[in-house]
Amino acid sequence: LTGRQAPLTLGHEVSGRVTDLGRDTRGLEEGQPVAIDGLFGCGVCWWCERHEVTLCSEIADIGLHLDGGLAEAITLPATTCVPLPDGVSAEEGAFAEPLAVAVRALRKGRLVGGESVLVLGAGMIGISAMAAARAMGARFVSVVAPSEVRRRTAADLGADAVLDATSPHLDEEVRDLHDGRGPDLVVEAAGTSDASERATTLARKGGRVVMVGLPSAAGRIDYFALVAGEREIIGSLSHVWDEDFATAVRLLGERPLDPAKVVSARIALEDTVEVGFAAMTRRDLPGVKVLVSPWLAPTSAAPVGERQPVASQ
Numbered sequence: 001l002t003g004r005q006a007p008l009t010l011g012h013e014v015s016g017r018v019t020d021l022g023r024d025t026r027g028l029e030e031g032q033p034v035a036i037d038g039l040f041g042c043g044v045c046w047w048c049e050r051h052e053v054t055l056c057s058e059i060a061d062i063g064l065h066l067d068g069g070l071a072e073a074i075t076l077p078a079t080t081c082v083p084l085p086d087g088v089s090a091e092e093g094a095f096a097e098p099l100a101v102a103v104r105a106l107r108k109g110r111l112v113g114g115e116s117v118l119v120l121g122a123g124m125i126g127i128s129a130m131a132a133a134r135a136m137g138a139r140f141v142s143v144v145a146p147s148e149v150r151r152r153t154a155a156d157l158g159a160d161a162v163l164d165a166t167s168p169h170l171d172e173e174v175r176d177l178h179d180g181r182g183p184d185l186v187v188e189a190a191g192t193s194d195a196s197e198r199a200t201t202l203a204r205k206g207g208r209v210v211m212v213g214l215p216s217a218a219g220r221i222d223y224f225a226l227v228a229g230e231r232e233i234i235g236s237l238s239h240v241w242d243e244d245f246a247t248a249v250r251l252l253g254e255r256p257l258d259p260a261k262v263v264s265a266r267i268a269l270e271d272t273v274e275v276g277f278a279a280m281t282r283r284d285l286p287g288v289k290v291l292v293s294p295w296l297a298p299t300s301a302a303p304v305g306e307r308q309p310v311a312s313q
């Protein structure tokens with residue numbers, strides 16, 4: 001859609017403050033804190049006309065098909081800027097994008113209030129799915145992850161139960177925790193073919209499985225469990241601005257994700273490559289997110305995880 005290719009500025013989980021408005025822009029003010037839904041469809045194809053923007057073959061996203069948020073400033077269409085609710089910090093605003101991915105997954109999975117949910121994976125999307133499921137009325141939410149640090153993060157952020165993905169008795173443990181039947185809805189957010197294969201059999205009979213992780217290798221599906229258990233498998237990609245992103249921003253007002261527990265490191269823009277990417281590949285840090293701010297001074301000498309919080313931006 002944009003005709004742009006790498007090299008591009010990365011960064012698609014972005015919040016910021018409006019510094020300048022285009023002529024005739026309405027609904028935004030200078031100084032206003034916003035989260036960025038930088039996903040564009042072509043607007044004219046069969047999918048876009050049906051408001052299924054994520055299926056547009058020309059789809060473009062900031063940080064992938066146009067310059068993204070790892071920058072001091074960015075120019076974007078005003079329609080991509082969603083004002084943050086009062087009292088929501090810029091740090092929390094940066095959670096809007098992954099939370100919107102979770103909102104879409106739960107909507108596609110047809111979550112009904114009072115249901116039980118199992119989330120596979122405790123990265124940013126898994127944690128967001130857990131928090132969004134609670135905020136959207138799930139009665140009981142458990143999280144499965146191989147990393148003990150990640151399980152602790154999930155529990156600290158409000159998971160009703162956490163389970164070790166490497167347990168040889170995982171199937172029984174999941175069933176026992178979820179009313180002896182299994183969860184009504186499983187959200188696969190680990191993105192591994194192993195977790196994707198497992199997801200189908202973990203849902204209760206008649207239950208739904210939403211695949212939101214992106215496994216790089218093809219996996220097998222237990223078709224007998226699918227057919228004989230009348231289970232459903234549903235795919236969910238990214239988010240649509242009004243249905244998912246605006247809902248996620250509204251949910252941020254309920255404080256579903258405490259930055260003190262979500263963020264594993266806060267770093268300066270200049271430290272992104274050497275410090276930030278290194279921190280993202282580690283699994284032993286509490287938290288699931290590395291926040292980058294152009295307003296922090298580069299302090300490459302300080303160990304990751306012991307950096308000062310972002311003051312106001």
Ligand SMILES: [Zn+2]
Nearest residue numbers: 042045048056
């Ligand atoms: Zn289109």
